[in-house]
Amino acid sequence: MDLKRLQTFLRVAETGSLSAASDRLRIAQPALSRQIRMLEDEVGQTLFARSREGMALTPAGELLQARVSGLLRQLEQGVEDVRSMEDAPQGKVAVGLVPSAAAVMGADFAMAVGRAHPGIRLNLQQGYTSHLLDWVHRGEIDMALVYRGAEQLPAEQLVREELLLVGPQGHPALDGPAEMARLEGLPMVLPSAENGLRLIVDMAAERAGIRFDVLAEASAFQLLLELVAEGMGLSILPRTAIQGMAGRFAATGFAPPLHRDIQLVLSRSARQGRAVQAVVPLLRDATLKALG
Amino acid sequence: MDLKRLQTFLRVAETGSLSAASDRLRIAQPALSRQIRMLEDEVGQTLFARSREGMALTPAGELLQARVSGLLRQLEQGVEDVRSMEDAPQGKVAVGLVPSAAAVMGADFAMAVGRAHPGIRLNLQQGYTSHLLDWVHRGEIDMALVYRGAEQLPAEQLVREELLLVGPQGHPALDGPAEMARLEGLPMVLPSAENGLRLIVDMAAERAGIRFDVLAEASAFQLLLELVAEGMGLSILPRTAIQGMAGRFAATGFAPPLHRDIQLVLSRSARQGRAVQAVVPLLRDATLKALG
DNA sequence: TCCATCTATAAAATTCCGGCATGGATTGGA
DNA sequence: TCCAATCCATGCCGGAATTTTATAGATGGA
Structure with a gap:
């Protein structure tokens, strides 16, 4: 070989x-x-x-690719760790972020890594939770911020974001804590299906036995907020998405509260690699700072 | 590289x-x-x-060895899997067993693998739980039978062995369920400290706030049984160790029961490799057959 | 001191690999 | 229908890299 x-x-x-x-x-x-x-x-x-x-x-080619590519990355990194044994950590570290996390904190995180460890070349991958977990599992990336952890990988709970019902000022549904059951039939603008948030919202709706009237979907929170401001409907978004927007919107929590968890999952190599270990606390900090 | x-x-x-x-x-x-x-x-x-x-x-050399050797094994196996894609699974599979498991079922297991998958070369490693877990973790071996699983690795509970108080026929302590607290000061012959069993026994004793009077230690159960038969003292052994010895010994369970769990831990590569996956059920069967 | 047992070095032989030129196959367009 | 473009495949050559062979250097023991 x-x-x-x-x-x-x-x-x-x-x-x-x-x-x-x-x-x-x-x-x-x-x-x-x-x-x-x-x-x-x-x-x-x-x-x-x-x-x-x-x-x-071919299928055989795909199998080879899947089996080999993660291992090669880890091999490179292992050698790199030995090379920079007594120096500052060096090498490539691959980090996966769900799109919303990438948008909110990706840049800050990358800057922090560059500042603290100039020798580390950061590779930021964006993807959805299921893909990221798969990549971590196969060693394609060293760690990831995802919305629900895998059972097979050790996951560390970082942030629990509360989801709020958001609407224009003075909307009657926003008076006091929201109840899922009372949203039956109300016009909504929601994150689109590829967003992990939507999954949580849909599951909550199903649990409450209701259906929304979804007038629009969008993946960008910004766009959703504009639609809400236009009075098109209500939305359900994490508190961070409407921060600094006081006055333009009203928002209220659910009873019982609805939330999504942000977890940090590490690949096997992450527990060995020096460069990776140096990055983990920075990712943790950046996440808590942006979302905590 | x-x-x-x-x-x-x-x-x-x-x-x-x-x-x-x-x-x-x-x-x-x-x-x-x-x-x-x-x-x-x-x-x-x-x-x-x-x-x-x-x-x-040197230290640097040791680091390199630790980081690289497991990965190379997995790489080889990955390529081997592609090579034998449509044939029977092939390649090397490394399995770790704690010494007692190796003694009881090692040969049967190896034979079963050879019979069912002639293309697979089995590599049996013997070691103590802590070492085996470390090796699995680093990818040096693909799976292991150990006594207590790691939190970081997915472990599958296979067998729960009950530990019995064993003594010569008619010994008063063996009348009815044994209680740890009543063994204070009694003469005992026990497995030696490197045995995982001893750890469990010691912990139970500590929990009960007592101390044994350990007259002898031995790693071979056979030897321990002979000492018990000689009337040197009592021992604590898994039920399987005294199977077929009825008449020579008396044994009774503890209240509350004392036991040790045998778990199967798989390395990351084990969930990908075809050869490894073929071996897992055989290991499970052999364990259940020998100890279940 | 001399021998045995290591690793290191130098030069020759070989193997391996990349580059160039070219061929063959397929597709899209004049 | 034929030409041009765009793929990948093959044959040959030159150079780089690696192995072998032969030998030197160091070190501890008889």
């Missing part, structure tokens, strides 16, 4: 073509062709389906 | 000398010398302390 071969395999797999990978790797295309061929011989499987459009992974 | 370099590094590290490794790898010694040198340059650390006795790992 040659490591370089595996790396070129991964590169070709992600670019989807020999010629494209050849540009990025600054290696002539025939060389890559031969590398892939040799890897295929070694493995005894066809890894790519060749076509006019380039190279597409 | 070259993979071959890392592998020779590991080999040299475990043999402790260039010349010994050169024999095993069928590679001339100067080649190894150069490989190590280049790895050291690459990492920027001295990995071995050279002496007339051979090569001893």
Whole structure:
């Protein structure tokens, strides 16, 4: 097994073509062709389906990619840790954030890492909870901020955000604590389905045995707030989303309260790597500062 | 980073000398010398302390070994899985067993694996719970049978063994359920301290606020039983240890019952690897058959 | 002191790999 | 229908990297 071969395999797999990978790797295309061929011989499987459009992974290729790519990252990082043993931590650290977290605190977090550990190159991935958990599990990324932890991975509870019913000033439904059951049929503007928040809201609605009248969906909270301000309907959003908006909106908590948990999950490598360990407290701090 | 370099590094590290490794790898010694040198340059650390006795790992070397060896195993196995995609599962699977489990079921288990999956090469490691958990954690082995699971790893409860107070026929303490508090000062022969069982017994004694009068310790249950038969003292052993000995000994359970749990812990790679997945049910069956 | 046992170094031989030129296949457009 | 463009594959060559062979250097024990 040659490591370089595996790396070129991964590169070709992600670019989807020999010629494209050849540009990025600054290696002539025939060389890559031969590398892939040799890897295929070694493995005894066809890894790519060749076509006019380039190279597409076969099932065997996908399996190899899934099994190998995380391990290579960890290997690199392990060597990097040894290299910078008595210096400041160095190397690449990959962190996954759910979109809302990325928007609220991504930049601050990245700056904090750059300031505290100039030797660490941060790789920020954005994705939904389920994908992020999968990546952490496979070692593609070292840690992630997600909305509900996995049972199989150790998760650390960081923040519990309360979700509020938001509407224009003076709306009758916002008088006192909100009850889910009384929202039956009310016009709503809600986060769209790919948002983890929506899942929580829908589940709560189902539990209360009601259905919303969802007039609009949007993934950006900003947009939702504008729709609410226009009087289109009510929304359900985390408290942080309407911070600094006092006066333009009214909001009230639910009874019983509705909330979403933000958890930090670490990959196996995260408990070993020095660079990763250096980043963890910064991520924790940034999260608490932005959302706590 | 070259993979071959890392592998020779590991080999040299475990043999402790260039010349010994050169024999095993069928590679001339100067080649190894150069490989190590280049790895050291690459990492920027001295990995071995050279002496007339051979090569001893420096702290940096130990770190590298710890970080890298598990990953390489998993990498090999990943490639092997792709290679044998549509065939029967193949490759090496490393399993750790606590000594007592190894003695009771090790052979049966190994035979079952060989019978069901001829392509799988089984690597059986024996060790104490704490070591095994560490190895699983670092990916050195794929799974282990241990006495208490780790919090950080998903563990599956397999068997709960009841521990019995064992003594010669007619001993007064064996009349009815035993109570820990009444064993104060009684002469005992117990498993020695490296045995996981002893830890449980000691903790129970401490909880009851008593101390045994430990006349003898032994790690082999067989030996302990002989001492008990000689009338040297009482012992505390799992029920399976005295199976088929009815007539020679009397035994009674504790109130409240004392037991030890046998758990199966899987490494991260175990949830991906095909070969590993094929072995898991066999290990489970063998355990239940021998101890359940 | 001499031998045995390590690792390190130097030079020759070999193997491996990347680059260039080119071929073959497929598709889109004139 | 034919040409051009865009893929990947193959053959050959030169250079880099690695292994082998041979040997030196160091060190502790008979």
